[in-house]
Every structure is written in structure tokens, then in C-alpha cells.
Amino acid sequence: MSRGNNTRLGIxxxxxxxxxxxxxxxxSRHLAAEYNVFMVVMIRYWFFAAFVISVAARKAGGVRAAAQTRQPxxxxxxxxxxxxxxCVMVTAFTILGLVESHAVFAAYPLLVAALSGPILGEHVGWRRWVAIGVGFVGVLFILKPGLGVFDPAAVIPLASAIMFAVYGLLTRYVARDDSTATSFFWTGTSGAVAMTxxxxxxxxxxxAVDWGWMGALCLTGALGHWLLIRTYEVAEASAVQPFAYFQMVFAALVGITxxxxxxxxxxxFGAAIIVAAGLFTLWRERQQG
Structure with a gap:
């Protein structure tokens, strides 16, 4: 199949x-429970920055071409x-665990849909607004406000989801002028500078044992981003995005086992509602795309 049209491989x-x-x-959950979150994320970003610079150096024009942007x-x-x-999400892992954190974070596609209007000027129809509302009912099921003592820490993964949604929308915004390679380069390098x-x-x-786990964290980060780039190279984003929900399932298995x-x-129950609403918004986006 031609580039960008191999849906099975993309999935x-x-x-x-x-x-x-x-x-x-x-x-990350293990290391952040033992060491400061900022240090763990900083070391992870050092490796991430080295990875994106090495990727940029191998492409035409090298690092200078990858760094070139009109919207720095x-x-x-x-x-x-x-x-x-x-940093916020890893903190949520240590306080709430992987299961609950990922269940709430699954709302981020709904947040992307909700914020795409004010940030990008995109039209959001009434059906997607209904799905967004239903999805946040699912979030409320997870957070259980008003039932017993509400744990304020439960809003930490929700804050992370909001931040990731805005990040995703800004990525769409810069993609109007910048290439994926440029955005990838700036993501790694600016994040590494800030975390340092x-x-x-x-x-x-x-x-020594945890340095081994830190090495594994860095390698999984680089591998995950490389696989994600390959995913979007071989298939349309709208076709493969629903399968990103598998991360919540696998993370829950890690948390439990x-x-x-x-x-x-x-x-x-809440996660099921969120995923169903999220899949509907992705389907509507594909229909209108």
C-alpha cells in the first residue's frame, strides 16, 4: 500500500x-515514588532532546533546518x-495510581474538541457538544464529587488532560506553517531546557537499580515517539487515533498487576462513558474531514 494509506499497519x-x-x-510511577518528579522528568528530557537532535541531524538540512520556524x-x-x-501526570500516578489517572486523562480528546473552537476557530457542532457533555458525566462518575469526602487530588489528571489538549491544539496551529520534524525538534529541546x-x-x-529503570524510561520514551511518528507516516490520524485508548487499558493492567x-x-463505568464519547467525537471529526 502507498505511504499514508496502510491502515492495518497504522493500527x-x-x-x-x-x-x-x-x-x-x-x-515513571516507580521512579517518581522514590525520587523527585522534576529530576526524573529532567533526565528523561535530556535523553529525549538528544534523540530529537540526532533524528534532525540525519534529515536534509540537518539541525538548522529542523529548528527553523516563523513561530518560535x-x-x-x-x-x-x-x-x-x-510533571503533573507523573505526580498523579504517585498519588492516585495508573488506573484512576488514566481513566480521567482519557477525556483529553473531548477537551480537544471543546477547545478547538476558541483556540483554532474550528466549528464544533451540537452532536459533538452533546458527546463532550456526556464524556464529562463520565469524569464525574470517576471523581465522585459530593459522595463522601471528595479527594482534591482527583483533579490532578484532569488538569493534565487540559494541558495536553491545549498542547495538541497548539501542535495543530503550528502545523499550518511548520513541518512535523520542526515541531518534534522544538518539543524535545525546549522541554529539556525548561526542565533543566x-x-x-x-x-x-x-x-544502580533505579539508574537501570531510568535508562528503560528514556528508551521507552524514544521508542514510543519513534513508533508514533511511524504510525502517522503510514496511516491517517483519524483512522488510528481511536486505538490510542488502548494505552488506558494497558496502563490499568500495569497498575493492577x-x-x-x-x-x-x-x-x-466512568471510563466506558468517556471512551464512548471520545470515539464518537473522533468519528464525527472524520465524517466532517
Missing amino acids: ALMIAVSVVFASQDGI VVQGLRGLLLAAEI FVGVWFWEPMN VFGEVMEVNVI
């Missing part, structure tokens, strides 16, 4: 992406936003 790659990123989340402020803001979002300014103040000695987390009924 297989997206499922592989979900497995790799779920593994990364499990490793927005590109830098994207990088800062993603770095901050990762913060993370060096929280440096802690790490034992490795960390002894419990899948509560309200989380299952």
Missing part, C-alpha cells in the same frame, strides 16, 4: 505505541506545556 503500530507508553507510565514563541510554549503536563532550569535544584542520588491497584466500579 498495529498505534497499539504498540500504547504498550510502550503504558510501560513508560509504570516506570508558540513552538517554545508547546514544549513548556508538554513538559509541565508530564527546574530539575537541577531537586537532584538526588539514585541507586504490578502496583496492586484496584479497579473500582465507578472508574470502570
